[in-house]
Amino acid sequence: MAESTIWWLLAGSAVAVELVTGTFYLLMLAVGLAAAALAAHLGLDNTAQILVAAVVGGGAVVFWHWKRGQSPKPAEPQANRDLQMDIGETVHVAQWNADATASVKYRGAQWAVVLADKDSAPQPGLFKVKQLDGNRLVVGKL
Template sequence: MAESTIWWLLAGVAIVVELTTGTFYLLMLAIGLAAAAVAAQLGASTITQLLVAAVVGGGAVVAWYFIRGRHPAAASASTNRDVNLDIGETVNVESWNPDGTATVKYRGANWTVVHRPGNPPSSGLHRVAEVIGSRLLVDKI
């Protein structure tokens, strides 16, 4: 079996494993394996093929790591307005219970409201900062 065939098979296996696990870095390593296959088809020595696989695959992993590091992490779904349209909406809290919760009518249903830690509970308009299960975490406006 030709060396290039072995490299292509290894690249294919890396892609299959990446598809089953969702590890994007394996796709970067598969690029390195494919580059080694091309080097083998061009007649490079085994050592050169290994170096090409290591440099291209490792370089792709490092490049992707730095590209991902520059972008800020996405907000969690419970605080992200793009995911949960309740974030930023206002509710009127008439009174607080002794346990620090309140019940408000919001979107046609009763919701349990909890004030953000560090803020004293007070009645009036509040803005929804986060949705935790069926509870609204609110800030005083």
């Protein structure tokens, strides 16, 4: 069996295992194995093929790990609009209590409201929901 065929079979196996496990890193290693197969087609010796597989596959893994580290982290679940449909909605607070809490009617029910900025004096008006803290809406000024 030709050396390139072995490299192609290894690359295909890595892709198959990646599909079962769902790790993207195995796909990057499969790119390295495919590069080694191309090196075998070019007639490079075994040492060069292994070196190409290691450099390309390892480099792809390192690059992907670095790229993932550069992406912004998702918001905490209580402040993630993808998980909480109330994030970004507006509520009208008619009156604040002395402890900087309020009660508002929102989506057909009474909700407890807390001001996100603890340093500012609460004033009645429209507020934007920043996050949920249990069953309380944490709001900030629009």
